[in-house]
Amino acid sequence: MRRDRFTVVGRETGCHIFEGDGTRPVLEEEMRVKYRPRRVEFPEEIAGWRHAIQEEERRKEALGLPHRWNNQRFAVERVVVTRTHLAEEPVVTLTLQDADYYDFLTTSLNLERKQSNGLTLRQQYLEGEDPAYAPAWMNCSFGVNVALETGRDGRMLFSRRSAHVAGPNSSRWNSSANEGLARMHDLPEDGSPVSLYAVARRALYEELAVHATDTLDLEMLGFGLDLDNHQWAGFFRAVLPDLDEETLRLRWSRGVTDKWEHDRFEFVPADPDSVLGFIADQPPELWTPCAPALFYLALVRGAVRAAGGDPAARFQVEAAEQRVIEARRP
Secondary structure, three states, X not given: OOOOOOEEOOEEOOEEEEEOOOOOOEOXXXXXXXXXXXXXXXXXXXXXHHHHHHHHHHHHHHXXXXXXXXXXXXXXXXXXXXXXXXXXXXXXXXXXXXXXXXXXXXXXXXXXXXXXXXXXXXXXXXXOOOHHHOOHHHOOOEEEEEEEEEOOOOEEEEEEEOOOOOOOOOOOEEXXXXXXXXXXXXXOOOOOOOOHXXXXXXXXXXXXXXXXXXXXXXXXXXXXXXXXXXXXXXXXXXXXOXXXXXXHHHHHHOOOOOHHHEEEEEEEEOOXXXXXXXXXXXXXXXXXXOHHHHHHHHHHHHHXXXXXXXXXXXXXXXXXXXXXXXXXXX
């Protein structure tokens, strides 16, 4: 099954919006995460690929060479979306299994590698079948992505991933902050469920020095699926009513937990014309697949809230998009 790709300013991206249109959030109490403590199981041939990756990383570590650390993470078993009975608000159930970073590398580095049956992983599981329902061992990455606005000066923050970050998205414009789910950080010791809202707050703290004492307006906007790299993403909009660009940059100059993840930040006026104009003015290959979709949904949510909850306000963003396209036509 071919999943449609999000298009903005005349460009088709590598992102499929699985849930959400920006007009209403997924409430924290309606975002349900189920964790099944069982490890993903690879087919025998793919398990051999993973073993080779593990042995190579161990070899490099033993020689004192740069190597990849195998952190514990989650695999997405399934994502199910329903609606509440009366208000028809979105209810999302995310079911997770155990996985690790080497599991993720096994598939992410080998999507185009042919198996003994002559098919690549992409051909068999992502093009020959519905990619949203690929087996759990194909889904060893879930990232929380946040679009951040500063309330005091009305700016939207774009972050460019550092060239030192591993993976296909290095040196690309991305969400303001993003964090992959990790068992060490995000699985509560008291047995309570994993909270994607808590992961979003962790991303804001570790990458942008937004502290728990800062006033934060945080809403989940939906889910995306990176069709190019096959990675799941949760989309969030965050507004800091009491902070501005100057305050955040001053904080960053004094140290950030994960400062190395980004090498450039751009604060753009948070109105649709400016945000979509910034997206249009950057070459398409310099964007991660799902970042433009996230920022578009954040614009829609801001417009709807400014209009007192009227979902028709989304068309203000569409009108701005047309102005941006017209202004850039030769």
